[in-house]
Amino acid sequence: MNFDFSDEQKSLKSEARRFLDANCPTDRVRRVLDDPAVTHDEALWKAVAAQGWLGAAIPEQFGGLGLGHLELCAIAEELGRAVAPIPFASTVYMLAEGLMLAGDDTQKSDLLPKIAAGEVIGALATSEGPGPVSAATLQATVAGGRLNGVKLPVTDGDIAHVAIVLALEDGKPGLFLADLGHASVAREALKTLDPTRDAARLTFKDSPVGRLGAPGAGLDLLAQLLDRAAVLLAFEQCGGADRCLEMAKAYALERYAFGRVIGSYQAIKHKLADIYVKNELARSNAYYGAWALNTDAPELPVAASAARISASEAFWFASKENIQTHGGIGFTWEMDCHLYYRRSRQLSLVAGAPRLWKERLVSHLERRNAA
Numbered sequence: 001m002n003f004d005f006s007d008e009q010k011s012l013k014s015e016a017r018r019f020l021d022a023n024c025p026t027d028r029v030r031r032v033l034d035d036p037a038v039t040h041d042e043a044l045w046k047a048v049a050a051q052g053w054l055g056a057a058i059p060e061q062f063g064g065l066g067l068g069h070l071e072l073c074a075i076a077e078e079l080g081r082a083v084a085p086i087p088f089a090s091t092v093y094m095l096a097e098g099l100m101l102a103g104d105d106t107q108k109s110d111l112l113p114k115i116a117a118g119e120v121i122g123a124l125a126t127s128e129g130p131g132p133v134s135a136a137t138l139q140a141t142v143a144g145g146r147l148n149g150v151k152l153p154v155t156d157g158d159i160a161h162v163a164i165v166l167a168l169e170d171g172k173p174g175l176f177l178a179d180l181g182h183a184s185v186a187r188e189a190l191k192t193l194d195p196t197r198d199a200a201r202l203t204f205k206d207s208p209v210g211r212l213g214a215p216g217a218g219l220d221l222l223a224q225l226l227d228r229a230a231v232l233l234a235f236e237q238c239g240g241a242d243r244c245l246e247m248a249k250a251y252a253l254e255r256y257a258f259g260r261v262i263g264s265y266q267a268i269k270h271k272l273a274d275i276y277v278k279n280e281l282a283r284s285n286a287y288y289g290a291w292a293l294n295t296d297a298p299e300l301p302v303a304a305s306a307a308r309i310s311a312s313e314a315f316w317f318a319s320k321e322n323i324q325t326h327g328g329i330g331f332t333w334e335m336d337c338h339l340y341y342r343r344s345r346q347l348s349l350v351a352g353a354p355r356l357w358k359e360r361l362v363s364h365l366e367r368r369n370a371a
Contacts, residue, residue: 009074016078023047024082026336032085032196039159039198045086049118054092063113069294073235080239083343085196087121087156093229095122098164102213102221123160125151125202132356133166140167142176147204155350157200158189166218173218176209194342227304229351231289234311237347238283244318244340245275248325271325275318282314305361312354315344
């Protein structure tokens with residue numbers, strides 16, 4: 001079985017890299033990081049929409065390109081390399097995937113074309129504070145089509161137009177679509193480690209919502225949505241981890257210490273080798289997840305969990321060791337190392353911490369073995 005990209009998908013990946021090299025250099029990432037008033041790179045967002053990337057996996061009947069999830073994975077990897085300061089994950093991996101998973105024809109016809117055109121930014125609002133989300137801990141409620149509750153932190157919640165919200169209806173968890181532009185929704189920006197991907201506290205007071213999927217199916221649908229998002233996030237993390245290895249290698253081959261390039265020292269060689277091993281392990285799991293996602297295979301929950309765990313570990317480790325390889329200068333604001341460290345931490349939490357995914361993986365394997 002061949003898990004590699006096809007020639008056409010590799011060509012798309014190559015074109016995406018060239019586009020991002022030209023339109024998303026790190027100085028543009030820094031503009032968003034340095035200015036608290038700037039939430040994302042609006043020009044890049046429009047350019048990405050013009051490329052059709054936002055609608056890569058959206059069916060043509062709803063305004064997308066209808067390419068598939070493998071093509072979206074290829075794009076995600078390049079966005080990770082560039083640490084693109086745009087709400088791509090929240091909009092495409094969360095909102096668009098949620099609509100394609102559980103939306104009715106009216107919801108799809110209304111929102112998917114706008115997502116593909118870059119007119120709508122999305123968000124996923126499930127967390128209400130520290131700890132995992134469950135039916136027992138959920139406080140947000142929906143009654144009579146009105147939502148009340150608080151969600152935090154919500155990635156890109158300060159700029160999103162529409163959010164998928166997890167809330168109780170008649171005592172059962174459900175997913176709902178909320179218009180964040182409605183006057184009944186209050187937003188409060190939150191400080192995060194990675195200001196290029198902002199977060200917010202959302203307060204709903206009798207906010208009108210529409211149900212997404214069947215009543216009471218919220219947790220099951222959320223699990224399916226997070227499995228899809230986990231695979232796509234894993235490719236972003238793989239892209240970022242590979243770029244960290246490239247940066248560390250390049251610096252190790254140009255920095256001299258005691259008359260030799262530092263890459264000639266065994267300690268640095270071992271450091272780079274360790275990054276490479278973790279990156280390759282993450283990539284193999286990500287490719288397995290991409291296959292399961294694209295074919296809607298029953299192995300998707302296991303594959304997604306494995307991809308999420310290994311990619312989170314690989315990106316964090318690569319970003320950390322990249323800083324260490326650079327030495328003292330790697331800790332400075334002028335170097336780009338911290339951009340990747342920040343993003344590695346943000347991506348590892350945006351769809352649930354690795355600890356939760358480890359528990360999910362063990363649970364899936366136990367059920368599979370019992371069956």
